[in-house]
Amino acid sequence: MLTHGGGWVKGTWNLPVHFFAISYESIHFLNKKKTQKELTGLVDAALPLDVLTYEEKTLSAILRICSSGLVKLWSSLTLLGSYKGKKCAFRVIQVSPFLLALSGNSRELVLD
Amino acid sequence: MATLRRLRETPRHLLVCEKSNFGHDKSRHRHLVETHYHNYRVSFLIPECGILSKELKNLVMETGPYYFVKNLPLHELISQEFINTFVKKGKLILSLDKDTYEESGLQGHPSQYSGRKIMKFIISIDLMDLSFNLDSKKYERISWSFKEKKPLKFDFLLGWHHTGMEESVMMSYFSNYQIQEHQPKVSLSTVRDLQCPVLQSGELGGTPEMSCSALELFDWLGAIFSNASLNNEPNNFISTYCCPQPSTVVAKAYLCTVTGFILPEKIRLLLDQLCHYFDEPKLAPWVTLSVQGFADSPVSWRENEHGFRKGGEHLYNFVIFNNQDYWLQMAVGANDDCPP
Numbered sequence: 001m002l003t004h005g006g007g008w009v010k011g012t013w014n015l016p017v018h019f020f021a022i023s024y025e026s027i028h029f030l031n032k033k034k035t036q037k038e039l040t041g042l043v044d045a046a047l048p049l050d051v052l053t054y055e056e057k058t059l060s061a062i063l064r065i066c067s068s069g070l071v072k073l074w075s076s077l078t079l080l081g082s083y084k085g086k087k088c089a090f091r092v093i094q095v096s097p098f099l100l101a102l103s104g105n106s107r108e109l110v111l112d
Numbered sequence: 113m114a115t116l117r118r119l120r121e122t123p124r125h126l127l128v129c130e131k132s133n134f135g136h137d138k139s140r141h142r143h144l145v146e147t148h149y150h151n152y153r154v155s156f157l158i159p160e161c162g163i164l165s166k167e168l169k170n171l172v173m174e175t176g177p178y179y180f181v182k183n184l185p186l187h188e189l190i191s192q193e194f195i196n197t198f199v200k201k202g203k204l205i206l207s208l209d210k211d212t213y214e215e216s217g218l219q220g221h222p223s224q225y226s227g228r229k230i231m232k233f234i235i236s237i238d239l240m241d242l243s244f245n246l247d248s249k250k251y252e253r254i255s256w257s258f259k260e261k262k263p264l265k266f267d268f269l270l271g272w273h274h275t276g277m278e279e280s281v282m283m284s285y286f287s288n289y290q291i292q293e294h295q296p297k298v299s300l301s302t303v304r305d306l307q308c309p310v311l312q313s314g315e316l317g318g319t320p321e322m323s324c325s326a327l328e329l330f331d332w333l334g335a336i337f338s339n340a341s342l343n344n345e346p347n348n349f350i351s352t353y354c355c356p357q358p359s360t361v362v363a364k365a366y367l368c369t370v371t372g373f374i375l376p377e378k379i380r381l382l383l384d385q386l387c388h389y390f391d392e393p394k395l396a397p398w399v400t401l402s403v404q405g406f407a408d409s410p411v412s413w414r415e416n417e418h419g420f421r422k423g424g425e426h427l428y429n430f431v432i433f434n435n436q437d438y439w440l441q442m443a444v445g446a447n448d449d450c451p452p
Contacts (some may be wrong), residue, residue: 050351052340062338064353068120094423097125098443099334101425104153104371106406111180111294 047072052099060093062102070095123422123446129326131316134387134436141430141440144452145383148428150409151374155337155402156386159308160395161366164300168389171382176295178373179270181286186266187258190251195243197285198272206235207410207417216262218254225419225447234410234417269373296372306365307342307355308332311398313437321358328356330429330441333400337369362396379403383430390434402429412448419447426451 050064065073077090094102132139154175158164164172188194189204206220213220213233220235242251258264270291272282283291309324309332318325324332332355335342342355379401386399405412407424418426423445431439442451 048352050353052335052351052353053338062340064351067122070122071119096423096425096445097122098127098425098427099331099338099340100402100429101334101404101423101427101443103155103334103337104369104404106152106404106408106424109152109371111292 049073062099064099067097125423125425125443125445126448126450127327127330127441127443128451129316129330129439129441131313131437131439134432134438140452141383141438142380144413144428144440144442145380145403146376147414147452148376148403148405148426149411150406151376151379151403152406153369153371153404154374154379154382155367155369156382156400157333157336157368158366158389158396158399159306159362160364162302162364164366164368165389168382168385171378171385172298172300172368172370175298175370175374175378175382176372177293178296178375179268179272179282179286180292180294181268181270181289183265184268184286184289185258186264187255190237190239190242190254190258192243192246194285195239197281199239199243201240203415204237204239205410205415206237208233208235212262212264216264217257223419223447224417224449225421232419236415271373271375273375273377294372296370296374299369301367303336303365303367304363306336306362307359308362308365309356310358310360311431311433313398313433313435313439316439323358324356326431326439326441329400329431329439330443332356333402333429336367337402373406374403383432386430386432387436389432390436394434396434398431398433400429400431403427412444413452416449416452417447418444421446 047065047069049069052062052064054061063073074092074095077092080088080090082088094105096102132141134141186206207223208216208220210231210233213235216235218235220233222230223232223234226232237254242248242254245251270282274281283293309329310322311329312319312323315323316326318328332342334340335353335355340353341351342353344351344354346352346354383401386401389396389399404425404427405418407420409418409426412418412426418424425443425445426448428440428442428451431441433439444451
């Protein structure tokens with residue numbers, strides 16, 4: 001609901017997409033392009049998915065999915081144990097409808 | 113059908129966008145910055161900027177230090193000496209699970225975000241009230257709880273905004289607890305040929321073909337700080353995300369991120385300095401300042417309860433325009449009150 005008055009406009013928007021930050025272990029043998037395509041292919045069959053970033057060094061990626069597909073994607077990633085005969089595991093690090101929230105993770109603050 | 117419907121549900125989040133001007137008497141920008149206490153990451157973006165000014169650089173390098181103390185017993189925080197030395201006014205807020213709460217023997221209230229079964233309790237102790245009434249039954253009970261009934265110890269991150277006193281007071285006060293001093297991590301970079309959304313300060317919702325909305329800007333900012341590509345074609349197999357339109361390409365932009373335990377007072381200084389960025393004519397039409405809170409903080413703004421739920425987000429972002437107008441976006445997650 002948007003209301004106008006003086007210098008103030010306050011609004012809340014329906015947030016239609018969710019962003020995932022994930023890391024995968026044991027997939028070091030796949031190169032960058034192939035990994036993005038294969039990952040997309042896993043879920044793309046049912047839901048449109050964007051792989052926004054992929055970092056080979058840390059084997060981590062940021063995915064974008066529409067909110068109604070969040071539960072399906074999250075459970076698919078959690079339950080995926082192997083791909084094309086090779087063992088793999090996906091670990092979901094952060095989930096948010098705000099991409100800006102994924103650019104920092106306070107749980108990763110290292111102090112020792 | 114109900115199961116299918118539930119599979120499509122997501123926890124509710126809130127994004128509040130407002131616009132005002134820094135010169136307005138009733139502008140809330142200072143209050144909102146100063147009452148957001150537990151800040152983990154502060155970033156700013158300046159389009160058309162290749163080198164940071166000396167004033168900004170100094171502010172960025174002086175956002176610390178902060179301190180880390182391990183296994184600090186809670187009763188240390190209610191001692192008269194601690195309150196007199198470090199606390200001008202404030203509350204100790206504990207967010208406890210059901211068992212710990214019941215074992216503590218103290219009076220609190222259930223979390224606002226409890227379901228049918230209450231699993232979390234909040235205890236709020238006014239430290240100034242306590243320090244003026246050391247003989248009271250209340251102080252005796254709290255002291256007994258923290259020292260004997262349920263002695264709680266936690267690892268603490270401490271930040272201290274002090275005027276006049278020396279930094280070393282904090283280090284020597286907690287010297288028995290192996291206190292460590294840390295400096296926030298600073299990362300600076302310049303990006304070339306960056307696609308930036310076109311914005312009009314008076315149009316928070318954007319205007320078709322003329323300017324982008326606050327929501328589009330908020331997502332774009334996230335893409336920049338996450339290093340996402342902005343140039344994807346709509347039929348790209350991997351990603352269809354692209355910069356919101358209309359957009360312009362800037363030759364260069366300066367990005368800075370500071371992470372650690374950052375005091376709101378330091379963020380206020382940064383915000384003031386960024387407002388002064390436009391004192392001299394600049395190519396940039398706007399700059400942004402974004403701040404993210406600790407995911408596990410028990411409060412977001414003031415004493416508003418904050419819970420992690422699935423993401424623990426509580427963040428805010430300023431878009432500062434060259435005419436001193438600003439946009440302020442505040443985002444929170446499912447277990448959060450609406451931002452103030």
